[in-house]
Structure formats: C-alpha cells, structure tokens
Amino acid sequence: MKIAWCITGAGHLLKESFEVFRTIKKGVRDLAHETSNLKPKTSQERELKITIFISNAGVEVLRMYGIFDKLKEISNGDYMEEIFTEPEQGSSSPKAGRFSLKKYDAVVVSPATSNTVAKIAYGIADSLVTNVVSLAMKACIPVYIVPTDGSPGKVSSEMPYSIDRDKCKGCDDCEPRDRCEKGAIYGAPIPQIDLLRCDGCGLCRELCPYDAINGGVVEIKAREIDIRNVERLKKMEGIIILERPEYFFFFYKKEKLC
Ligand SMILES: Cc1cc2nc3c(=O)[nH]c(=O)nc-3n(C[C@H](O)[C@H](O)[C@H](O)COP(=O)(O)O)c2cc1C
Known part of the structure; x- marks a missing residue:
C-alpha cells in the first residue's frame, strides 16, 4: 500500500x-x-x-x-x-x-x-x-x-511555546534565552520567542525556573x-x-x- x-x-x-x-x-x-x-x-x-x-x-x-x-x-x-x-x-x-x-x-x-x-x-x-x-x-x-x-462549536488546540509575561521575572541572566541553540529567544527584560527560528525542542521550558515558558491550550471556533x-x-x-x-x-x- x-x-x-x-x-x-x-x-x-x-x-x-x-x-x-x-x-x-x-x-x-x-x-x-x-x-x-x-x-x-x-x-x-x-x-x-x-x-x-x-x-x-x-x-x-x-x-x-x-x-x-x-x-x-x-x-x-x-x-x-x-x-x-x-x-x-x-x-x-x-x-x-x-x-x-x-x-x-x-x-x-x-x-x-x-x-x-x-x-x-x-x-x-x-x-x-x-x-x-x-x-x-x-x-x-x-x-x-x-x-x-x-x-x-469550539475546539481546544495546543499552541507552540510562548513566554508568559505574568510569570516571567525578566532575569538579567536568562538561561532559556542565552542557551537556546537556535537563537530563537530575544529581547529584554521580558524576552520573546521567534517561532520561525524555534524548533520546539523544549529546552527553554526546562531551563526557566519560574515555569514561564509554555505551550498552553486555546479554544478556537x-x-x-x-x-x-x-x-x-x-x-x-x-x-x-x-x-x-x-x-x-x-x-x-x-x-x-x-
Ligand atoms: C502555530 C500555528 C498554528 C496554526 N494552526 C492552524 C490551524 O489549526 N488551522 C488553520 O486553518 N490554520 C492554522 N494556522 C495558519 C496557517 O498556517 C496559515 O493559514 C497558512 O497560510 C496555511 O497555509 P497552507 O494551507 O498552505 O499550509 C496556524 C499557524 C500557526 C503559526
């Protein structure tokens, strides 16, 4: 087949x-x-x-x-x-x-x-x-x-990674930003993710001690x-x-x- x-x-x-x-x-x-x-x-x-x-x-x-x-x-x-x-x-x-x-x-x-x-x-x-x-x-x-x-009707959909601006502490030494191998995280004090560079590896999520990086789920109609x-x-x-x-x-x- x-x-x-x-x-x-x-x-x-x-x-x-x-x-x-x-x-x-x-x-x-x-x-x-x-x-x-x-x-x-x-x-x-x-x-x-x-x-x-x-x-x-x-x-x-x-x-x-x-x-x-x-x-x-x-x-x-x-x-x-x-x-x-x-x-x-x-x-x-x-x-x-x-x-x-x-x-x-x-x-x-x-x-x-x-x-x-x-x-x-x-x-x-x-x-x-x-x-x-x-x-x-x-x-x-x-x-x-x-x-x-x-x-x-609405469906739930998982989103790619983004930074939760309420949880992010804007650390001077931001490990997720500094260690991203794709250079996909940029900006300060609250960084952003360039999703066209991101390859979804999830390293940033593991590195952030404040759990500020997540995919999250949205509802779409x-x-x-x-x-x-x-x-x-x-x-x-x-x-x-x-x-x-x-x-x-x-x-x-x-x-x-x-
Ligand atoms: C993270 C992400 C998720 C997306 N999910 C959907 C989706 O579920 N359904 C949809 O119709 N478009 C979605 N889009 C938008 C499409 O990628 C966009 O309309 C694109 O032009 C479609 O081109 P294609 O039909 O040639 O693949 C999404 C875009 C992004 C960045």
Missing part, C-alpha cells in the same frame, strides 16, 4: 496526525519483523510506503511543534518514502505527477488548514498540497481530508465560511472527510473510483 500524506500549516490535530502515521508505520514494521523468517520477499513493511508532502506553512508549524525532524521515522528518504517540500518542488510540483501515473493508493491531507480546504473546494491548485489533491482526483485516487475547522467549504468538499467525488486522523484506517477501502 502506498500512501501520500500531505501536511499543511495547522497546529490543531498535527501531533495526532503524526502519531497515527508513526503508529501505522511502526505496527507494520513490527509485523514485518515477526514474519520476516517466513516471508522475507513479501513482508508488509515493503508494501507500506508513505511519502510526505508538506506545504510551506506546514514546514514552519511542524518545526514549532518539534515534529519536523521526527518525520524521518515515517519516511526514510527511499523511493516513494521521501519528504517533499514546496521550495524543492517549485511552482509546478513535478513529483505530484506520480499521481497521474497512479503510483499511490490514497492521499491523506491531515491536518488540512482552512486555507487549503478553501483552495481545494474551489478547484485551486497553486501549491504542493493542492496540486497533489488535484492530480489525485483526476487520477481517481481517493483523497481523505482531515480539516481543522470542519464543525461548529471555526468560521462559518470554513464549515461551508468543508460541506462543499463532502459533495466532491473522490473526497472523503474525516473528523480525526485516527479514522483513516476505519474508512480506507481499496476501491477503484473511476
């Missing part, structure tokens, strides 16, 4: 999406190891390949949450197990041509930002992920989408327009909307769409 996993710039459901694909990959690897004496040539590990396609915002947000470097656990760089980003794929996304050649069984966009959802809903294909979806649909490959803003766009996607042939990334394996069916 060959899956294209597309990641967009969403913090909501990002860790959950990562855990799903890591678990799938690890589960299949363990199974392959157990059965390797019996069937080395047809191990399921060889069967499951996951290629990762990441939007520009996706790269930034993955770093902020400390996940970017861990993606290698899922896609090791071999053929059909690469990690593709927008800068290397230019404006025309040549690797998305693999979908026209029907090299994948399914596409999963998880998490899908409201920006990417809106583009797909209106047929726009001007980025790596929207190109993947467009070409997959044209090749009748099923596209599973996990939107971050798909239903009314989806906009009506985003919910409408998700409804629009539900009506599109070949697109399956999932509320959570974990549902992918319950819903996945090997089927020929056209």
